[in-house]
Amino acid sequence: MADALVGIVANPMSGRDVRRLVAQASVFPTAEKANMVQRLLGALAAVGVGRVLMSTDLGGISAGVLRASRQHRPGRDAPWPAVEFLDGWVPTESAVDTVRAVEHMVAAGARVVVCLGGDGTARVAARAVGSVPLLPLSTGTNNVFPELREATVAGLAAGLVATGAVDAAAVTRRASVLRVRAGQRDEVALVDVAVSSALHVGSRAVWDPSTLTELYCTFAEPDGIGWSSVAGLLLPSRRAEPEGVALRLGPGGRVVRAPIAPGLIRSVGVRECRVLAVGETVAVRTASGVIAVDGEREIEFGPGVDPSVRLCAEGPWCVDVRAVLRRAAEESLLVEQDGGLP
CATH class of the missing domain: 3.40.50 (Rossmann fold)
Known part of the structure; x- marks a missing residue:
């Protein structure tokens, strides 16, 4: 044609x-x-x-x-x-x-x-x-x-x-996509949403796991790279499947050695890892910090903003x-x- x-x-x-x-x-x-x-x-x-x-x-x-x-x-x-x-x-x-x-x-x-x-x-x-x-x-x-x-x-x-x-x-x-709402901001992620306790956007890329508190993934493949690899090594989820994965990060649980960037393997503490259902909305527990979508910090939030993350099938x-x-x-x-x- x-x-x-x-x-x-x-x-x-x-x-x-x-x-x-x-x-x-x-x-x-x-x-x-x-x-x-x-x-x-x-x-x-x-x-x-x-x-x-x-x-x-x-x-x-x-x-x-x-x-x-x-x-x-x-x-x-x-x-x-x-x-x-x-x-x-x-x-x-x-x-x-x-x-x-x-x-x-x-x-x-x-x-x-x-x-x-x-x-x-x-x-x-x-x-x-x-x-x-x-x-x-x-x-x-x-x-x-x-x-x-x-x-x-x-x-x-x-x-x-x-x-x-x-x-x-x-x-x-x-x-599938993750829809993030924080005050007047509305962002979409194709792979993952990471919540950090850092106070400012600063460098847009996220590579330090010590400040991360929550992680949400549309899919999580064990052979992937980036933050979704943390979920992939615990609860693999193929991109063809509708469900995603939700994690709470920090000490007191399992420690995953994950390839968070090319050539960069870090130990990440995971307190909770579970299936995230399509249509499920999760309230962000972190009181203030920065939200990164697909590895780039986009949203700063403080007390009273109450961000949320929702897994949607309309990507x-x-x-x-x-x-x-x-x-x-x-x-x-x-x-x-x-x-x-x-």
Whole structure:
């Protein structure tokens, strides 16, 4: 379907937070992010996607893709879809850029939005994507929600869904989210909500377990990274399952040695660990402190605010890359017949 439209948003700031001062996290340079986009473009064209909307940034990703597009020669190089770079506003180098880009892509009729970033970028994109399928690719620090997957394969999956070759309803999964309310603030987390007794936001990243008092997770996989790994090593919960996990942290219970960041394993005291049901609202017990969503401190609160956390099933629809390619194999969608693809 030549008129199929895919959106690509790439965060130039992902993978550059303070955790690199205390951990050995991978670095995704600007050039590699631009190369990932180019690999996406080649794969999208291979399965019939005709148009792509690409976010613009001040970090050099869109500039790198633009230079490559000007050097791209039909007939010599593998074909690309027509690429349109979003403009009309000055990038702010903040989450606002991702929200604006995704909103524009959805309004323009994108059938899939591919998001390059970490957990924080995926969370921001999820707020704006609505019912359009989201395919998050990992280029951040703690990459629990986005997949660490080759962009070429992800591009094939996104293209097969966007063109309708594979039914989106059969290969997308609706993620659960944690909704945090604290006074006038309302935030959503895709992976976890951590409550700290620290008094100020300060550095947005959370890497010191000594101040944490409560932890809530949408899912908790034992082979994950970040704070959700604490729950995953006690009460594993697959992301495909609706229930989450709730923990009270501190001394007096079990101690979990968990990978809270790449190369950073810490002992975390857990006083209580239980299943968190869909629709359950939990009142935060900590009297004052800071609440972090998906690893980034967002909300300061004090006495009288009474924050709460609720597990909801109405998160973004996410493309299951493995399911798409399995369906493609079953239906021979990428197998040549009579000299061409079916």
